Amino acid sequence: xxxxxxxxxxxxxxxxxxxxxxxxxxxxxxxxxxxxxxxxxxxxxxxxxxxxxxxxxxxxxxxxxxxxxxxxxxxxxxxxxxxxxxxxxxxxxxxxxxxxxxxxxxxxxxxxxxxxxxxxxxxxxxxxxxxxxxxxxxxxxxx
Numbered sequence: 379x380x381x382x383x384x385x386x387x388x389x390x391x392x393x394x395x396x397x398x399x400x401x402x403x404x405x406x407x408x409x410x411x412x413x414x415x416x417x418x419x420x421x422x423x424x425x426x427x428x429x430x431x432x433x434x435x436x437x438x439x440x441x442x443x444x445x446x447x448x449x450x451x452x453x454x455x456x457x458x459x460x461x462x463x464x465x466x467x468x469x470x471x472x473x474x475x476x477x478x479x480x481x482x483x484x485x486x487x488x489x490x491x492x493x494x495x496x497x498x499x500x501x502x503x504x505x506x507x508x509x510x511x512x513x514x515x516x517x518x519x520x521x
Contacts, residue, residue: 384417388424389431396437401480402428403440438480447473447493455499462503463510466490488518 391413395406402410407428414424432439450472454465461469474486481489491514494500502511515521 384419385427387417388414388419388427392428392431392437393435396432396435399480400436400478401438401440402432407439407441436478438477443473443477444489444493446476447490448497451490451494451497451499455501460501460503461494461499461511466502466511466514484518487514488520491515491518491520 388410391410392402395410396402410428411421411424414427415421419427429439429442431437432442447469450469451461454461454469469490470483470487473490474483477486491500500511502509504510512521
């Protein structure tokens, strides 16, 4: 198989997975990278090609979104070690824009909460009479 054939096959595999929703989730990304490895492509080359194809075709990669969430949550928690509701809402707005309607509001909020929990950045500033984060988690069915 020539290098051009490998590239064509790889691009087609990416397009196949993003065809219906223009979104590459973690599972699809893993499948694409496994195919690349089977074709003899290094993981680094495969990942950069995947990012390039997604950029060219305006596909959204879940791992890129999760990295953005992680960076923004760490920035929000950075000054005092806590995330307040305003900071959460700002992150939500940024991610909602970045995800371009590929996920609904509930799914975006779940992604943010999941990243907050996994990174240990789930210390929040409570209001005087309420805990907005506990209420949010409960509303999302995550408590």
